[in-house]
Amino acid sequence: MKNITLDCSRLHSYISNDELNQVLTENKALIQEILKPVKENSNDLGWVNIDGIANHELLADIKEKAKEIREKADVFLLIGVGGSNQGARALIEALGDSKVEILYTGNNLSPNYLHKIMAKLDGKSIYANVIAKNFATLEPGIVFRVIRNYMEKRYGEEEAGKRIIATGSLNNSSLEMLGRKKGYTLLPFPLDVGGRYSVLSAVGLLPIAVAGIDIDELLQGAKAIKNRIHTQEITKNDAVVYGVIRNILLSKGYHIEILAHFEPLFTYFSKWWVQLFGESEGKAGKGIYPTACSFSEDLHSLGQYIQQGQRILFETFLNLEDQGSQYIVPHEESDDDGFKYIDSKDFAYLNKTAYDATVQAHSSGGVPCVVLNVPQLTPYYFGQLFYFFEYACYISGSVLRINPFDQPGVEAYKEKMFAQLKTKK
Numbered sequence: 001m002k003n004i005t006l007d008c009s010r011l012h013s014y015i016s017n018d019e020l021n022q023v024l025t026e027n028k029a030l031i032q033e034i035l036k037p038v039k040e041n042s043n044d045l046g047w048v049n050i051d052g053i054a055n056h057e058l059l060a061d062i063k064e065k066a067k068e069i070r071e072k073a074d075v076f077l078l079i080g081v082g083g084s085n086q087g088a089r090a091l092i093e094a095l096g097d098s099k100v101e102i103l104y105t106g107n108n109l110s111p112n113y114l115h116k117i118m119a120k121l122d123g124k125s126i127y128a129n130v131i132a133k134n135f136a137t138l139e140p141g142i143v144f145r146v147i148r149n150y151m152e153k154r155y156g157e158e159e160a161g162k163r164i165i166a167t168g169s170l171n172n173s174s175l176e177m178l179g180r181k182k183g184y185t186l187l188p189f190p191l192d193v194g195g196r197y198s199v200l201s202a203v204g205l206l207p208i209a210v211a212g213i214d215i216d217e218l219l220q221g222a223k224a225i226k227n228r229i230h231t232q233e234i235t236k237n238d239a240v241v242y243g244v245i246r247n248i249l250l251s252k253g254y255h256i257e258i259l260a261h262f263e264p265l266f267t268y269f270s271k272w273w274v275q276l277f278g279e280s281e282g283k284a285g286k287g288i289y290p291t292a293c294s295f296s297e298d299l300h301s302l303g304q305y306i307q308q309g310q311r312i313l314f315e316t317f318l319n320l321e322d323q324g325s326q327y328i329v330p331h332e333e334s335d336d337d338g339f340k341y342i343d344s345k346d347f348a349y350l351n352k353t354a355y356d357a358t359v360q361a362h363s364s365g366g367v368p369c370v371v372l373n374v375p376q377l378t379p380y381y382f383g384q385l386f387y388f389f390e391y392a393c394y395i396s397g398s399v400l401r402i403n404p405f406d407q408p409g410v411e412a413y414k415e416k417m418f419a420q421l422k423t424k425k
Contacts, residue, residue, distance in 0.1 A: 003225060004384045006238035007319075007371040008245065010359070014368045015248050023244050024234055027399050031234050034398055044405035046192030046201075047390060050222055053190050053201040059215070062202060065165065065185055066209035070100055073163075074124040076210050077117075077147060079106035080131035080203075081139045082275060083195025084167075088207035090199075090269040091218070091382050096211030105147070106130070106140035114143065118150065126151060129165040129210075131203055133189045135175035138418070148182075158183065167202055194405050196276045199386050214379050221383025229391050239388055242316075242370070243395030249314050249368055250288050250400075256313035258306070259292040262355045263320045265377060267294050273389060280393050280404040287400065296354045303358075307365050314368035317359060318385075322376045323348040 008015075024031070038048040046053055069076055078085050085104055092102055101124075105117045128151065130144040151160040161183030168175035168189050179186050187202040198204060200222055205215050225239075234240045246257065257277070259270045270292035281287035293302055306313065327347040332340075342350065363369045372388075374381050397404025 001224070001380065002375040003228060004238075004375070004381060004388060005373045006242055007373060008241065010363045010369045010371070011245065014252070015245060019248065020241070020244065021235065023248055023399075024240070027244065028234065030398060031240055031395065034395060035230055035234075035237075035240075037230075043192055044194060044197075046190045047194075047197040048226075050200055050219060050226060050387075053193060054205060054219055058188070058202060059205070062187070062206050062209055062215070066206060069127045069210050070212065072125055073100050073127040073210075075121060075126050076100050076102045076207070077126065077128040078102055078104050078131070078207050079128060079140050079144050079147060081107040081137060082279075083198050084131035084133075084140065084203060085207075086196070086268070086272040086275055087199025087386065088204040090272040091204075091208050091213060091379070092211040093268040094265040094377065094382070095213050095379065096208075099212055100210055102207065102211060106143040109139055109142075114146065118146075121150065126154075127163045127165070129167060129206060130175070131167040131189065132175055133169055133195060135168055135173055138421075165206065167206065194407075196272075196279055197390050197405075199272070200383070218379040218383040221378075221380035222387040223383075224380075225384040225387050226391075229388075239392040240395050242372075243392045244399060245370065246288060246392075246396045247399045254288075254312060254314045254368060256289045256291065258313060258315045259290065259318065260295055260315045260358075261293075261318040261320070262295045262351050262358075263318070263323070263377065264294055264297075266318055266320075267292075269318075269382070269385065270294070272386075276389060276393050277396075279407050279410065281397050281400060281402060283406075283409060284402055286402055295358060296351075299354075299358065306362055306367060311366050314370070315362060316370045316372060317355070319355065319371050319373045320377060321373055323351065324377055 038045045078088065085107060089104060096102065101120075103117055103120060105114065128144075128147050130140060130147075132140050135141060148160065148164065151163060154160070155163065164179075164182070164184045165187060166175050166179040166184045167187040168179075169191055170176055170186065170188050171191060176186060178184075187206060189198065189203055190201050193201055195203070200219065205218075208218065209215050229237060229239045259273050261270065274290045274292055277288065277290040282289070293306075295303075306315070325348065329339075329342050329345050329347070329350075331344045359369050359371065374385065394404055
């Protein structure tokens with residue numbers, strides 16, 4: 001099968017080959033160390049070893065539980081915030097079927113949002129999956145209290161316990177202890193994997209399987225790109241080159257990166273990407289500000305700024321080569337609407353034309369443009385995208401000389417919030 005590929009051909013007027021090679025050489029020892037096989041129990045690097053976080057026994061348990069949920073549930077509540085739900089939601093919103101309605105909660109503290117979620121549960125068969133590595137984050141913790149109280153009153157404690165899955169650290173955490181007491185199905189949140197790197201573990205795999213998506217195909221794609229990353233020399237290694245290019249552009253004053261796409265089904269993937277790079281690199285006064293645009297819609301808003309605003313941003317385009325669908329513009333004999341020139345053309349062709357024109361216009365207008373070609377919109381290529389960007393982020397953050405796996409800024413807001421909540425009545 002084909003692989004996702006990086007196209008940097010439009011960067012020549014911004015980064016010379018000599019400049020790229022110089023930075024690669026300067027960081028060669030660091031990059032080679034990163035690319036070495038990861039030992040067991042390496043802090044924060046469990047995600048690198050896909051078979052380690054998604055072994056055969058665990059996959060069998062996940063598939064069995066997903067089958068039960070798909071057979072018995074009308075609604076599946078995914079309770080988590082940030083990395084605990086972003087990866088799964090990215091794939092579910094793009095490729096999931098509608099057999100079970102998946103509702104996302106525990107990702108905010110809005111009473112209005114929670115009322116809407118609870119209003120959808122009456123008369124429905126409910127299963128819930130609470131995901132929290134250490135169960136110390138307020139949003140999923142307090143919403144789970146609401147959900148489990150509702151389910152216990154409705155089903156009784158024993159039956160509710162059979163309908164709840166707890167994905168957390170299996171090291172005597174409060175979530176594990178609660179789960180054992182209540183009879184929940186327990187799934188592991190790997191201790192050596194951070195939330196934003198967890199999509200290919202049980203954290204993401206159970207919800208993805210509940211949505212009817214082939215998790216074996218997803219993992220096969222991730223393993224294929226993993227093999228490429230770990231066997232290619234660094235000058236031809238797309239993940240390495242992308243990570244290094246980001247740092248070079250940052251050093252030249254390009255402080256904002258836009259992940260741009262012409263496929264709305266990538267919208268939640270782009271939110272996962274924003275968290276991955278924002279939380280990994282935004283620290284110590286460093287880092288590129290990551291954001292995303294869904295074109296062609298956003299061309300009619302931010303497109304103006306991108307084309308003619310400050311030259312402080314660059315774009316990484318997800319180019320979906322095979323859009324997998326067609327829709328032909330109806331033929332009309334007259335030209336009453338003024339669109340005769342697109343008569344009988346395919347929307348896939350129109351979308352590709354808009355993409356080509358945008359990349360050309362932005363590039364010629366002074367915006368560095370990188371393209372990541374994605375052959376198709378399938379679980380296999382989502383697996384490649386997840387692993388590619390995770391590894392590229394590891395490379396990019398390391399070259400930036402920061403720790404891409406901690407998030408002290410997030411902990412700062414939590415500390416202040418908890419302090420206020422514990423002192424105010």
